[in-house]
Amino acid sequence: MEKNEIHIIYGTNPRNMVYDVLTQAHIAAKLRPGMHIGIKPNLVVAKPADSGATTSPQAVEGVIQYLQDNGIENITIMEGSWVGDSTKQAYKVCGYAAIAKKYNVHLVDLKDDQFSKKTVGDLELKICNQALSVDFLISMPVLKAHCQTLITCALKNMKGCIPDSEKRRFHSLGLHKPIAYINKALAPDLIVVDGMCGDLTFEEGGSPVQMDRIFLAMDPVLMDTYAASLLGYAKEEIDYIAIAENIGVGSGDLSQAKIYEHHVEAKNNHTFRPSNRARQLAAGRVTAQAACSACYGSLIHALQRMSENKTLPAVKQPIYIGQGFRGKARNGLGIGQCTSKCRQFVKGCPPAAKDIVDFLENPHFTPN
Ligand code: SF4
Structure with missing residues (x-):
C-alpha cells in the first residue's frame, strides 16, 4: 500500500471487513517479526460503539486477528479518554477489556503514562511515551461530527495520545493548530477508520448514523480530506486539515489519490451530512x-x-x-x-x- 492510496470496504461485519481490507492492501508487507504495534482507537467517552461515539471493538478485533495471523505478538491498545471521563471505564463498557483478555494484548490507559516534549515549529507538545515508543502505530478513529471542529477523524484522533493537561491547553490554543502539529510529531503508520455508525451530530454519541464502511489509508491528511468530502465539506472548511497539509503532514490532493473500493455491492448509497x-x-x-x-x-x-x-x-x-x-x-x-x-x-x-x-x-x- 502506498501513501496516496485510500481503500474503502463496504458491509455490515466490521471484524471481517477490517481483516479483508488489510489483506487486500497487503499490509503484511509492512510488518516485521518482533515489532511492537500500538492500536489507538477513539474511546472519547465510556459509551458503546452503537452510540456513534467510539470505535467498534469488532473492528479492532479484525486488526488484532490480522496482525496475529501475520506473526505479530506484541500488541498494545492505547487510549486516553477526554478530560473528565475514565479510559478504564471506557475499556470495560466498550468491550476492550474482554478483547484484551481474549487475544492476550496489552491495554494501556494513556492518562497514567509519562510524557516527552516534542517541538514542532513554534509549538512545544507533550506526548505520551507509550504512544511514542511503539514501532508501528495504527490509528482507529470513528468518522463523526464535532461541534467545534465540524468533523473528527484521523488527525484529531491523535489528541488521545497527550496528557489531560495538554488536552486543556490544546483548547486554549484554538484546537486546530495543535491538532495539526501533533501529527507532525506523532504520525500514525496506518489509519483504519470505523465508518460503520458515527454520530453526525455530537462527538460524544447518541445520534448514530449507519454508514456501513471501513476506510484504510496511510496519510491522515488525505484520509481526513476524503472523509470531509464524504460529509459535504471541502478541506479548506476544516482548519486543521489545511494547517496539517501546509506543514507537510501529508497531502490533501484527492485528484492524485488512488481510491480502491471493495465489496461495492454492499454499499450504503445514502448521502451523509452532519446535522447542524x-x-x-x-x-x-x-x-x-x-x-x-x-x-x-x-x-x-x-x-x-x-x-x-x-x-x-x-x-x-x-x-x-x-x-x-x-x-x-x-x-x-x-x-x-x-x-x-x-x-x-x-x-x-x-x-x-x-x-x-x-x-x-x-x-x-x-x-x-
Ligand atoms: S473549559 Fe474549563 S471548566 Fe470546562 S473542562 Fe475545560 S478547564 Fe474545565
Missing part, C-alpha cells in the same frame, strides 16, 4: 472561548435536553463557557469552573449535562 443541530442550539445563546470538548459537549447535550423538555426559552441570559473566561467577570451564566467570575455559574470541570440542565432551568441551583 449543535450550532443551532448554541447560536445567539452561547459565547465560547477555548472550551474543552467535554465541557462544550455537556452544554450542547444540556441544551438539547432542554429543547426536548421545552424549557429552553426560559434561558434569557447569555451563557459563557471556556478557559478564555478564567478570572473574567461577566454578567451572565457561566458553565464550568473556568467561569467562576460570571454572575452565576455551575461548578465542575467539566460539569455534567444534568447539572447544567438543573442550573439553566434554575440558576440558583448548586450541584454537590
Whole structure:
C-alpha cells in the first residue's frame, strides 16, 4: 500500500471487513517479526460503539486477528479518554477489556503514562511515551461530527495520545493548530477508520448514523480530506486539515489519490451530512472561548435536553463557557469552573449535562 492510496470496504461485519481490507492492501508487507504495534482507537467517552461515539471493538478485533495471523505478538491498545471521563471505564463498557483478555494484548490507559516534549515549529507538545515508543502505530478513529471542529477523524484522533493537561491547553490554543502539529510529531503508520455508525451530530454519541464502511489509508491528511468530502465539506472548511497539509503532514490532493473500493455491492448509497443541530442550539445563546470538548459537549447535550423538555426559552441570559473566561467577570451564566467570575455559574470541570440542565432551568441551583 502506498501513501496516496485510500481503500474503502463496504458491509455490515466490521471484524471481517477490517481483516479483508488489510489483506487486500497487503499490509503484511509492512510488518516485521518482533515489532511492537500500538492500536489507538477513539474511546472519547465510556459509551458503546452503537452510540456513534467510539470505535467498534469488532473492528479492532479484525486488526488484532490480522496482525496475529501475520506473526505479530506484541500488541498494545492505547487510549486516553477526554478530560473528565475514565479510559478504564471506557475499556470495560466498550468491550476492550474482554478483547484484551481474549487475544492476550496489552491495554494501556494513556492518562497514567509519562510524557516527552516534542517541538514542532513554534509549538512545544507533550506526548505520551507509550504512544511514542511503539514501532508501528495504527490509528482507529470513528468518522463523526464535532461541534467545534465540524468533523473528527484521523488527525484529531491523535489528541488521545497527550496528557489531560495538554488536552486543556490544546483548547486554549484554538484546537486546530495543535491538532495539526501533533501529527507532525506523532504520525500514525496506518489509519483504519470505523465508518460503520458515527454520530453526525455530537462527538460524544447518541445520534448514530449507519454508514456501513471501513476506510484504510496511510496519510491522515488525505484520509481526513476524503472523509470531509464524504460529509459535504471541502478541506479548506476544516482548519486543521489545511494547517496539517501546509506543514507537510501529508497531502490533501484527492485528484492524485488512488481510491480502491471493495465489496461495492454492499454499499450504503445514502448521502451523509452532519446535522447542524449543535450550532443551532448554541447560536445567539452561547459565547465560547477555548472550551474543552467535554465541557462544550455537556452544554450542547444540556441544551438539547432542554429543547426536548421545552424549557429552553426560559434561558434569557447569555451563557459563557471556556478557559478564555478564567478570572473574567461577566454578567451572565457561566458553565464550568473556568467561569467562576460570571454572575452565576455551575461548578465542575467539566460539569455534567444534568447539572447544567438543573442550573439553566434554575440558576440558583448548586450541584454537590
Ligand atoms: S471548566 Fe470546562 S473549559 Fe474549563 S478547564 Fe474545565 S473542562 Fe475545560
